[in-house]
Amino acid sequence: MTKINRAACIGGGVIGGGWIARFLLAGIDVKVFDPHPDAQRIVGEVLANAERAYAMLTGAPLPARGQLTFTASLEEAVADADWIQESVPERLDLKRGVLNQIDAAARPDALIGSSTSGLLPSELQRDMRHPERLFVAHPYNPVYLLPLVEIVGGEKTSAETIRAAMERLVPIGMKGVHIAKEIEAFVGDRLLEALWREALWLIRDDICTVETLDDVIRYSFGLRWAQMGLFETYRIAGGEAGMRHFLAQFGPCLAWPWSKLTDVVDLDDALVEKIGRQSDEQAGGRSIRELERIRDENLVGILQTLKGGDGGNGWGAGKLLKDFEDGLWAEGGKRDTLHDTARPLTLVETKVSPAWVDYNGHMTEHRYLQVFGDTSDALLRLVGVDLAYVRDGHSYYTVETHIRHLGEAKLGQPIHATCQILFADDKRLQVFHTIHNSETGEAIATAEQMLLHVDSKAAKAMPAPEIILNRIMAIAGAHATLPPPEGVGRHVGQKRQG
Amino acid sequence: MTKINRAACIGGGVIGGGWIARFLLAGIDVKVFDPHPDAQRIVGEVLANAERAYAMLTGAPLPARGQLTFTASLEEAVADADWIQESVPERLDLKRGVLNQIDAAARPDALIGSSTSGLLPSELQRDMRHPERLFVAHPYNPVYLLPLVEIVGGEKTSAETIRAAMERLVPIGMKGVHIAKEIEAFVGDRLLEALWREALWLIRDDICTVETLDDVIRYSFGLRWAQMGLFETYRIAGGEAGMRHFLAQFGPCLAWPWSKLTDVVDLDDALVEKIGRQSDEQAGGRSIRELERIRDENLVGILQTLKGGDGGNGWGAGKLLKDFEDGLWAEGGKRDTLHDTARPLTLVETKVSPAWVDYNGHMTEHRYLQVFGDTSDALLRLVGVDLAYVRDGHSYYTVETHIRHLGEAKLGQPIHATCQILFADDKRLQVFHTIHNSETGEAIATAEQMLLHVDSKAAKAMPAPEIILNRIMAIAGAHATLPPPEGVGRHVGQKRQG
Numbered sequence: 001m002t003k004i005n006r007a008a009c010i011g012g013g014v015i016g017g018g019w020i021a022r023f024l025l026a027g028i029d030v031k032v033f034d035p036h037p038d039a040q041r042i043v044g045e046v047l048a049n050a051e052r053a054y055a056m057l058t059g060a061p062l063p064a065r066g067q068l069t070f071t072a073s074l075e076e077a078v079a080d081a082d083w084i085q086e087s088v089p090e091r092l093d094l095k096r097g098v099l100n101q102i103d104a105a106a107r108p109d110a111l112i113g114s115s116t117s118g119l120l121p122s123e124l125q126r127d128m129r130h131p132e133r134l135f136v137a138h139p140y141n142p143v144y145l146l147p148l149v150e151i152v153g154g155e156k157t158s159a160e161t162i163r164a165a166m167e168r169l170v171p172i173g174m175k176g177v178h179i180a181k182e183i184e185a186f187v188g189d190r191l192l193e194a195l196w197r198e199a200l201w202l203i204r205d206d207i208c209t210v211e212t213l214d215d216v217i218r219y220s221f222g223l224r225w226a227q228m229g230l231f232e233t234y235r236i237a238g239g240e241a242g243m244r245h246f247l248a249q250f251g252p253c254l255a256w257p258w259s260k261l262t263d264v265v266d267l268d269d270a271l272v273e274k275i276g277r278q279s280d281e282q283a284g285g286r287s288i289r290e291l292e293r294i295r296d297e298n299l300v301g302i303l304q305t306l307k308g309g310d311g312g313n314g315w316g317a318g319k320l321l322k323d324f325e326d327g328l329w330a331e332g333g334k335r336d337t338l339h340d341t342a343r344p345l346t347l348v349e350t351k352v353s354p355a356w357v358d359y360n361g362h363m364t365e366h367r368y369l370q371v372f373g374d375t376s377d378a379l380l381r382l383v384g385v386d387l388a389y390v391r392d393g394h395s396y397y398t399v400e401t402h403i404r405h406l407g408e409a410k411l412g413q414p415i416h417a418t419c420q421i422l423f424a425d426d427k428r429l430q431v432f433h434t435i436h437n438s439e440t441g442e443a444i445a446t447a448e449q450m451l452l453h454v455d456s457k458a459a460k461a462m463p464a465p466e467i468i469l470n471r472i473m474a475i476a477g478a479h480a481t482l483p484p485p486e487g488v489g490r491h492v493g494q495k496r497q498g
Numbered sequence: 499m500t501k502i503n504r505a506a507c508i509g510g511g512v513i514g515g516g517w518i519a520r521f522l523l524a525g526i527d528v529k530v531f532d533p534h535p536d537a538q539r540i541v542g543e544v545l546a547n548a549e550r551a552y553a554m555l556t557g558a559p560l561p562a563r564g565q566l567t568f569t570a571s572l573e574e575a576v577a578d579a580d581w582i583q584e585s586v587p588e589r590l591d592l593k594r595g596v597l598n599q600i601d602a603a604a605r606p607d608a609l610i611g612s613s614t615s616g617l618l619p620s621e622l623q624r625d626m627r628h629p630e631r632l633f634v635a636h637p638y639n640p641v642y643l644l645p646l647v648e649i650v651g652g653e654k655t656s657a658e659t660i661r662a663a664m665e666r667l668v669p670i671g672m673k674g675v676h677i678a679k680e681i682e683a684f685v686g687d688r689l690l691e692a693l694w695r696e697a698l699w700l701i702r703d704d705i706c707t708v709e710t711l712d713d714v715i716r717y718s719f720g721l722r723w724a725q726m727g728l729f730e731t732y733r734i735a736g737g738e739a740g741m742r743h744f745l746a747q748f749g750p751c752l753a754w755p756w757s758k759l760t761d762v763v764d765l766d767d768a769l770v771e772k773i774g775r776q777s778d779e780q781a782g783g784r785s786i787r788e789l790e791r792i793r794d795e796n797l798v799g800i801l802q803t804l805k806g807g808d809g810g811n812g813w814g815a816g817k818l819l820k821d822f823e824d825g826l827w828a829e830g831g832k833r834d835t836l837h838d839t840a841r842p843l844t845l846v847e848t849k850v851s852p853a854w855v856d857y858n859g860h861m862t863e864h865r866y867l868q869v870f871g872d873t874s875d876a877l878l879r880l881v882g883v884d885l886a887y888v889r890d891g892h893s894y895y896t897v898e899t900h901i902r903h904l905g906e907a908k909l910g911q912p913i914h915a916t917c918q919i920l921f922a923d924d925k926r927l928q929v930f931h932t933i934h935n936s937e938t939g940e941a942i943a944t945a946e947q948m949l950l951h952v953d954s955k956a957a958k959a960m961p962a963p964e965i966i967l968n969r970i971m972a973i974a975g976a977h978a979t980l981p982p983p984e985g986v987g988r989h990v991g992q993k994r995q996g
Contacts, residue, residue, distance in 0.1 A: 014737065140718040141735055148718035175717045181705050188714045194696035195689050199728055202688060207679050214727025216686045218814045219646035219673045220638040222727065225720030227796040228789075229712025230697055235777050236789050237639055239512065244774040247765065267745065276742040279733050291726075291734050298725040298807050298814075305799035310792055311909055312855045316716045357810045365896055366867035373863045398863055401901040402990045408957070411809055423991070430991050448990040459906070491989040492900045492946040493921070493928050 002164070003171045004028050007066075008081035008106075010074055010098055012039045015115050016087035017046030018143020020068065023083075025054055025144070026172040027063030032070050033077035040070060050144035052412070053296045056353035057145075057303060058321070059374050060328035074098070075105040082107070083168060085137065087115040095124055103128040111165055113137030118185040121154030131156035135165055138186060139174075142292075145299045147175040147320050150186045173324040175317070203278070204271050210278035226302055227309070227316050300353065326387065341478035344418040347378035349438070352413045363409040368435060369401065372447040375417040375433045383471040394462075396429060396451040404487055407437065407444040414438035420485055421476040426463035427453050429472060432485045446487050500662065501669045502526050505564075506579035506604075508572055508596055510537045513613050514585035515544030516641020518566065521581075523552055523642070524670040525561030530568050531575035538568060548642035550910070551794045554851035555643075555801060556819070557872050558826035572596070573603040580605070581666060583635065585613040593622055601626040609663055611635030616683040619652030629654035633663055636684060637672075640790075643797045645673040645818050648684045671822040673815070701776070702769050708776035724800055725807070725814050798851065824885060839976035842916040845876035847936070850911045861907040866933060867899065870945040873915040873931045881969035892960075894927060894949040902985055905935065905942040912936035918983055919974040924961035925951050927970060930983045944985055 007023040009016050012034040020043055023030045032043065047068075054062065071077040078084050084106055088098050095116060102112055112134045114124055125131035136152035149169055153162050166176040179186050185193060202208055208216070224233050231243075238246030283291065306318025307325075314322035348371060356367040380386075380396055389395070409415055416438050423430040429451040435444045453464040464472070505521040507514050510532040518541055521528045530541065545566075552560065569575040576582050582604055586596050593614060600610055610632045612622055623629035634650035647667055651660050664674040677684050683691060700706055706714070722731050729741075736744030781789065804816025805823075812820035846869060854865040878884075878894055887893070907913055914936050921928040927949040933942045951962040962970070 014735075146718050146721060148714060150714065175713065177706075177710050177713050177717070179706055179710070181703070183703075183705055187700055187706050187711060188718055190696055190700060191693050191711075191715065192719060194692040196728065198688050198692035202685055205679070205681075207681055208675075208677055208685050210729040212675050212677070213685060213689075214730050215673065215675050216646060216648065217689070217723050217727035218725060219675070219818070220644050220686055221690060222720070222723030222725070223644060223797055223800055223815060224793070225715050226724035226800055227716060227720070228793060229715035229720065230694065231708040231773065231777055232712050232780060232789065233793075235781060236786055236793060237512075239786055242774070243777045244770055247770045247773055272742055272745045275729065275745055276740070279729055279741045282730060283733060288734055288737055291730065294808050294813060295722070295726060295731075295734060297809075298804060299721055301803035301806065302721055302724055302800055305803045306796060308799065308855070309796050311795075311859050315792060315796060317721060320717070357806065361809050364868075365871045365899075366864045369864035369867045369901075370862075397903070399903050400988070400990045401863075401899075403867075403899040403901075405895070405897050428991075450990050489989050489991075490898070491987050491992075492898045492948050493926075493987075494989075 002167055004083040004168050006031070006081045006083075008033070008078040008084045009087065010034070010077065010084065010102060011087035011089075011115075012036070012043040013087065014042065014046060014141060015139065015143060016085070017043040018050070018139065018141065019085045019087060019115070021047050021050035021144040022172045022174065024066040024068055025050060025062060027066050028172070029066040030068055031077040031081065032068065033072075033074045034070075043068075046142075046144070049142070049292065049296060052351070053142075053145055053300055055351040055414075056297070056412075057300045058325055058328070059348060059350055060325035061331070062328060063331060074101050078102050078106045078110070080107070082110050084110055084112045085115060086112065090116060090118065092119055092123060095119065096127060099124055099134065100127050103130055103134075109133070111135075111161060111168070113165065115139060117189050120182050120184060121152055121157060122182060123154075125154045125156050128156075132158040133161050135161055136182075136186070137165060137176075138188070140188065142296065142299070145296060145303070147173060147317055148188065149174050149176045150179050150188060151176045152179045152182050152186055154182060170323075171327060173320065175320050200267060200271065203275055209282075210275055211282040214282065227306060297353075304353075329381065329387065341475045343482065344420040344434070344479070345379065345382070345475070346416055346418050347375045347382070348417040350374075350415060352409050352411050352415065357411045361411045363413075365405075368403060368405070368445045369447070371415070371417055371435055372401070372403070372433045372445075372449065373398070375419055376431065376449060376451065379419050379421075379431065383475070384468050390456070393455065393457050394464075395454055395456050396464075397454050397456075398449055398451050400450040402448045402490060402492075404446045404490070405444075406446070407442060409435070409437065409444050415444065420482060421472070421479045422448070422484070422488065424469075424472045424476045426469060427461050429453070432488055434485070446485065448488060448490075500665055502581040502666050504529070504579045504581075506531070506576040506582045507585065508532070508575065508582065508600060509585035509587075509613075510534075510541040511585065512540065512544060512639060513637065513641060514583070515541040516548070516637065516639065517583045517585065517613070519545050519548035519642040520670045520672065522564040522566055523548060523560060525564050526670070527565040528567070529575040529579065530566065531570075531572045532568075541566075544640075544642070547640070547790065547794060550849070551640075551643055551798055553849040553912075554795070555798045556823055556826070557846060557848055558823035559829070560826060561829060572599050576600050576604045576608070578605070580608050582608055582610045583613060584610065588614060588616065590617055590621060593617065594625060597622055597632065598625050601628055601632075607631070609633075609659060609666070611663065613637060615687050618680050618682060619650055619655060620680060621652075623652045623654050626654075630656040631659050633659055634680075634684070635663060635667075635674075636686070638686065640794065640797070643794060643801070645671060645815055646686065647672050647674045648677050648686060649674045650677045650680050650684055652680060668821075669825060671818065673818050698765060698769065701773055707780075708773055709780040712780065725804060795851075802851075827879065827885065839973045841980065842918040842932070842977070843877065843880070843973070844914055844916050845873050845880070846915040848872075848913060850907050850909050850913065855909045859909045861911075863903075866901060866903070866943045867945070869913070869915055869933055870899070870901070870931045870943075870947065871896070873917055874929065874947060874949065877917050877919075877929065881973070882966045888954070891953065891955050892962075893952055893954050894962075895952050895954075896947055896949050898948040900946045900988060900990075902944045902988070903942075904944070905940060907933070907935065907942050913942065918980060919970070919977045920946070920982070920986065922967075922970050922974045924967060925959050927951070930986055932983070944983065946986060946988075 007030045009032045012032050121136045125134040138150040140146040169176040306315050307321045309315030352363050358364050417435050420432045433447045452461045455462045505528045507530045510530050619634045623632040636648040638644040667674040804813050805819045807813030850861050856862050915933045918930045931945045950959045953960045
């Protein structure tokens with residue numbers, strides 16, 4: 001899998017900022033050129049949102065953040081980049097000018113993606129010297145969470161460019177879909193535009209309000225479309241009779257007056273004002289920042305849910321997240337060898353996710369055990385019990401856990417977990433984990449756990465192989481010199497010492 | 499809140515079956531008339547899907563399932579019903595005939611809803627003697643999980659009928675939205691039809707395949723629409739500039755050639771065959787049953803995620819689920835007084851949810867603690883520590899937990915949890931929970947927990963009030979005569995007895 005080494009972003013608004021966040025969080029250095037006076041502030045805000053979301057989205061080890069540099073010229077930004085993303089305003093003449101400038105200053109083998117949501121790549125590449133490496137890479141807002149990128153080539157775009165672009169999106173957690181023929185607005189915005197035009201008629205004609213229309217979407221087909229699209233949903237609706245039979249029934253409906261789209265609505269001042277007023281009522285005083293926060297937290301939760309879909313195999317955007325995390329774990333495992341074993345190991349760093357809190361905004365009981373489980377998993381990867389080892393039929397199973405709650409963690413709270421090995425032999429591994437408030441260092445909860453090395457098919461304990469044991473014993477030996485943690489060896493209800 | 503007491507369903511296909519499941523699972527008796535020879539089988543299948551989904555969706559105490567009766571005549575089905583739902587095929591003459599028959603046989607005060615997805619209520623009610631109680635109640639498939647019901651009145655429908663219909667949907671977990679004016683296809687199917695027509699063009703013109711089009715939806719705006727609709731999403735996109743400014747920019751775009759909807763596609767045999775073939779490829783051999791299972795599990799997870807949205811307050815369809823569960827808990831609390839205290843209390847019965855399993859299909863470690871936490875919550879409600887008590891600023895907090903894993907639970911596995919009180923005084927409550935495989939009775943895991951009664955604002959332990967203590971002591975006294983559970987008082991790593 002070929003990766004992007006150095007990225008350049010020309011234009012750093014909300015969309016450009018989203019691309020910048022994707023690159024930086026995947027460990028890629030980014031040079032940005034945007035002469036707008038607010039560019040650094042806007043990019044900073046998008047990046048802060050993205051980092052907040054990622055901290056909740058995944059417990060997998062993110063690489064060290066790439067370096068962000070704002071340059072004084074476009075040429076400086078693109079000079080050594082191998083992926084250049086153009087996200088300037090949606091005007092053909094402006095985009096053409098910028099792309100020609102990029103074309104002249106970039107390495108000849110650099111890939112050049114345009115974020116345009118509607119202009120044809122053939123038009124964009126018309127005057128370029130190396131037009132074969134120009135393509136549309138159209139993302140969706142928020143770019144740091146929504147994985148879709150529509151990849152569209154123009155007449156002069158090479159097949160190799162399309163292939164290379166699709167491949168390079170995978171390590172940054174995105175889903176490239178190749179649109180076979182270029183048309184204005186591609187596929188996603190075509191569908192949105194159709195629905196949008198119909199929606200405008202419904203509001204104009206007072207069939208419903210903005211809030212009712214949104215409710216109709218989010219209480220019904222919106223819930224379906226987070227996981228399956230239009231056709232797969234209809235396939236199910238068709239049932240045993242099959243897709244073809246189902247479609248054949250649809251034919252006559254197309255002649256029914258079920259759409260006003262054969263006319264185009266006049267979006268005049270009165271309609272703009274009506275929608276604006278209804279939208280204000282719907283928002284109920286929530287600010288854009290607040291709505292963004294809610295949207296991102298919901299997206300994080302939906303993506304995590306779909307990661308567990310299809311019986312734990314992952315489904316749709318959740319499968320993509322799972323694949324992305326597998327890659328992070330594989331990379332993170334390599335970095336894990338650098339731990340200092342003279343003190344408890346810091347193995348997990350995260351923030352309290354929106355899915356983890358109760359109605360009081362406090363982290364719920366079982367989410368502590370989730371973080372402790374992640375801590376054990378991180379220790380196991382460190383000693384060589386990685387995905388490949390587990391898939392091969394061996395693992396450590398937790399047989400016993402003792403948890404103490406000493407404090408509370410709230411939504412968004414940065415926390416980290418440390419691990420001290422208490423005891424180990426060929427089958428047993430006894431550990432003591434502590435979850436800390438990362439701002440104060442204070443211990444919020446502790447867990448003592450006993451794990452057994454098992455043959456997972458036989459579900460029986462068996463000795464761990466020497467290569468794993470040696471690594472465990474090296475840490476256990478170093479930890480044997482540490483004082484026993486406070487609270488070790490307790491049973492429930494035992495009086496506290498001291 | 500007025501509830502439905504007795505429901506009748508005329509027509510028991512996939513949609514009628516979904517309504518039947520909603521009613522039965524909310525504890526409402528349903529009489530069904532459907533002369534189709536397969537009606538009982540189809541309703542049975544939908545009901546089985548619904549029960550499977552509900553068991554995963556909520557841990558709240560569902561009422562005893564309502565009684566399902568298939569009648570030999572329409573008249574018998576509707577005679578004593580207070581909500582009659584018509585779900586016969588989508589033909590005006592057929593629906594009119596059935597509705598007139600219902601009208602003649604029903605109580606004059608019964609509400610009559612039609613599941614039509616497009617016919618006008620004024621047309622449907624034309625020949626009825628009591629047309630004022632006829633309305634459209636248009637649901638979305640799967641009716642047992644998607645909450646939306648479009649409520650549409652005709653010229654003769656009374657305002658009181660609309661009000662009563664909206665109110666009665668709440669206790670069955672549905673979201674009624676009132677569509678202000680009747681038009682063919684109402685709001686949801688208008689929007690779907692617009693998108694559908696555009697999609698057909700995109701496939702016909704080979705812009706993309708069925709799978710690509712579905713991917714475009716589910717990797718981008720589908721993820722947004724599960725939680726917010728079209729306008730609220732655009733409100734965010736508009737940012738600080740505001741909704742009106744954002745809309746004003748849209749005006750010119752409406753004149754762009756961004757939709758082919760001004761023509762109507764010819765859904766001829768060739769296009770039907772093309773879509774059928776591409777849909778087969780996309781399904782990759784998965785059966786409709788399998789796709790239904792995946793869809794329902796994803797919907798369950800998305801609804802649960804949104805329940806935790808907005809910092810634990812619930813958002814959109816998740817807020818609705820939360821309200822529905824609050825109602826179930828309030829009802830369930832009343833039933834909880836009937837427990838037999840001479841043995842450990844059975845407090846939780848559930849199935850292993852899709853969000854709970856790892857890639858091996860086994861229930862993950864922290865989900866055991868989730869079930870143990872639910873068990874403690876159920877005990878607390880039983881002794882009077884309910885939502886109102888907690889909101890009032892007092893609660894029991896878990897301070898210590900000891901878990902033993904003795905077996906495994908797999909996806910869909912029915913499990914139940916029992917509780918034995920070990921010790922209690924004015925502040926402390928020590929319990930021993932066991933999760934059992936409900937098929938074999940075998941213990942899969944145990945948890946010993948110490949809870950403290952607290953003033954939650956001060957986050958300090960304080961004595962529980964007498965009314966709560968008396969209930970705890972009554973159970974604790976009865977449980978004192980039981981033998982101590984195997985595994986009680988263990989610390990991690992202790993040798994097993996015997």
